[in-house]
Amino acid sequence: MLLNKLFFLFVIITFVSLQGKAQKADNVTIAFYNCENFFDIVHNPVKEDEEFTPAGKYHYTQKIYEQKLHNIATVIQSMNGPAIIGLAEIENPTVLNDLVRQPEIARSNYKYEWFNGPDPRGINVAMLYDPKHFKVLVAEPLKVDLSYIASNSHTRDVLYTCGVLDGDTVYVFVNHWPSNRGEDSPQKRLKAAEVNLAAVRALNVKHPDAKVIIMGDFNDNPLGDLMNRVMGANSIRSSVTGTHLYNPFGEKFINGEGTEIYQHKWNLFDMIIVSGSLLENKKHGLQYKDAKIFKPDFLIDHYKGHEGEPKRSFVGTHWINGYSDHFPVILYLSKN
Numbered sequence: 001m002l003l004n005k006l007f008f009l010f011v012i013i014t015f016v017s018l019q020g021k022a023q024k025a026d027n028v029t030i031a032f033y034n035c036e037n038f039f040d041i042v043h044n045p046v047k048e049d050e051e052f053t054p055a056g057k058y059h060y061t062q063k064i065y066e067q068k069l070h071n072i073a074t075v076i077q078s079m080n081g082p083a084i085i086g087l088a089e090i091e092n093p094t095v096l097n098d099l100v101r102q103p104e105i106a107r108s109n110y111k112y113e114w115f116n117g118p119d120p121r122g123i124n125v126a127m128l129y130d131p132k133h134f135k136v137l138v139a140e141p142l143k144v145d146l147s148y149i150a151s152n153s154h155t156r157d158v159l160y161t162c163g164v165l166d167g168d169t170v171y172v173f174v175n176h177w178p179s180n181r182g183e184d185s186p187q188k189r190l191k192a193a194e195v196n197l198a199a200v201r202a203l204n205v206k207h208p209d210a211k212v213i214i215m216g217d218f219n220d221n222p223l224g225d226l227m228n229r230v231m232g233a234n235s236i237r238s239s240v241t242g243t244h245l246y247n248p249f250g251e252k253f254i255n256g257e258g259t260e261i262y263q264h265k266w267n268l269f270d271m272i273i274v275s276g277s278l279l280e281n282k283k284h285g286l287q288y289k290d291a292k293i294f295k296p297d298f299l300i301d302h303y304k305g306h307e308g309e310p311k312r313s314f315v316g317t318h319w320i321n322g323y324s325d326h327f328p329v330i331l332y333l334s335k336n
Contacts, residue, residue, distance in 0.1 A: 028133065028166055028286060028333040031079055031294070032215040032272055034088040034176070034260075035072055036313050036324035037123070038095050041065050047122030049091065058317050068313065069095075071323050073102035076128075078296055079330060081108055083133035083165060086174035086215045088156075090114060090126040100128065113161055115141040118154035125159045125174045125216070138162040142173075142199060144192045149184050158195055166335055168211065168286040171203055175216025189220060193230045200275075204243045211286060212275035214245070217326065219269050222250040233273045241276045248272070248291035249329065257293055259327045261309050268293075272331040282336065289332040299323055 039052035041062055052060040076085060090096060093114055100110040113136065114126040129136065141157035159174040173196055178188035196214055203210045214233075220226045227233045227247060234240050235250020249271045258266025270293075278288040301311040301322070312325040 026335050027289065028335060029079060029082040030084045030213065030215070030272060030331040030333065031076075031082040031328055032086040032088075032174070032217075032270055033072075033075065033328035034217045034270060034324060034326040036089055036326065038068065038072065038087075038089050039065075039091040039123075040094045040098075042094075044092075044122055048120050049122050052091075058314060058319070064319050067321060069098050069102055070104070071313075071321070073099060073104040075299065075323055075328060077104040078298075079294060079328070081130065082128075082330070083130050084172065085110075085128040086159075086172070087126045087128065088174075088176040088217045089123045091122050091124075092116075096126055096128070111136075113139040113159060115157060115159065117141060117157040118143075119156050120154060123176075124156055125176050127159055127161060127172070127174050129163075134163050134165050136161060136163045137169075142195050144188075144195050146178075146188055146191060149187055149191075153184075153188070155188060155192065158192065158199075160199060165286065165333075170211045170213055170286070171200075173199065173212070173214045173216075175214065175218060177216065177219045179219055185219075186226075189218070189226055190230065193226050197231065200243075200245075208243060209277045210243075210275065211277050212245075213272060213278075213331070214274075215272040215329075215331075217269050218271060221268055222247050222253045222271060227271075231273070237279065240279060244276045245273050246276060246279060246288070248274075248288075248331070249293075252293065259293055259310075259329060260325055270326055270329045272329055274331070278333070284336055286333045287336060289334040291329065291331045294328040294330050299327060 041053055041060055043053050050056050051058050054061050096112045108130050110128040111131050112128050117124045139161045142160050144155050146153040155178045156176045161172045177192040178185055200212055233245040233247035235247050240246040249268055253268040258268045259270040260267050274288050301309045310325050310327050311322040313322045
């Protein structure tokens with residue numbers, strides 16, 4: 001009798017466990033993370049990266065670099081294996097090769113896309129992807145030409161990727177828009193926005209139901225002029241259909257949430273935006289489910305005067321064994 005009860009209990013536990021795994025498998029995780037000055041220690045003579053070398057003002061040694069690799073890998077691991085991760089402030093393929101080999105994430109066998117762009121400091125955007133879930137069909141850099149503003153003005157390219165994500169074709173844009181410094185910074189970000197829009201509109205001409213994901217550090221808040229007027233990224237889900245864009249982080253910003261802080265004021269510069277085609281309740285394919293700012297306790301600073309802020313890598317030029325001055329953001333898609 002006891003054996004029968006134990007067997008019955010085993011069957012129930014196994015069923016519940018399998019159900020839980022099945023539910024988890026029905027979700028696809030996509031993330032974006034500004035890694036804050038993710039350099040290797042070798043000086044590139046054609047880039048302004050001297051600060052992040054052993055002889056530079058940050059005293060960026062091999063030991064610090066290895067710890068930075070471990071820290072960023074730990075963040076990715078704690079997200080429970082995103083299928084796609086957009087990254088910002090990545091210097092080169094050396095950093096990416098070293099990152100994907102970290103023991104925290106090595107089992108995922110992440111591949112990556114990265115292109116050498118014109119940024120003066122040599123930091124670019126990149127994308128890691130799990131080849132078990134995402135097959136790349138096209139990957140290319142989209143140039144953000146700022147020469148009309150100044151001949152020596154350059155910024156990061158937009159990384160465009162088209163691929164098959166768990167059986168559904170998606171179009172992904174990874175961004176890191178120009179900073180807010182300088183009088184001409186709004187013009188520069190406007191150009192970056194126009195590059196994204198032009199590419200999306202060209203896609204929509206051929207594929208009106210294209211599933212588009214635009215992620216990045218936009219150096220603009222969800223309710224900013226560029227996000228609303230130019231990009232047309234609406235924060236009200238019920239107002240978004242078809243080829244229009246939905247920004248799930250608008251409401252979070254209204255509620256006082258942010259991904260980075262400047263002069264004691266929160267900004268929500270890091271976002272993942274989706275097309276209305278991902279909101280439609282279809283029987284087959286990927287569908288938007290939820291989005292959040294990812295900030296587990298270990299990513300949060302608890303030092304007096306900085307409570308609640310992202311635990312950044314450096315304070316001034318002093319390494320504090322942190323992670324980044326930005327929180328990551330996550331998007332969840334459901335599989336029908």
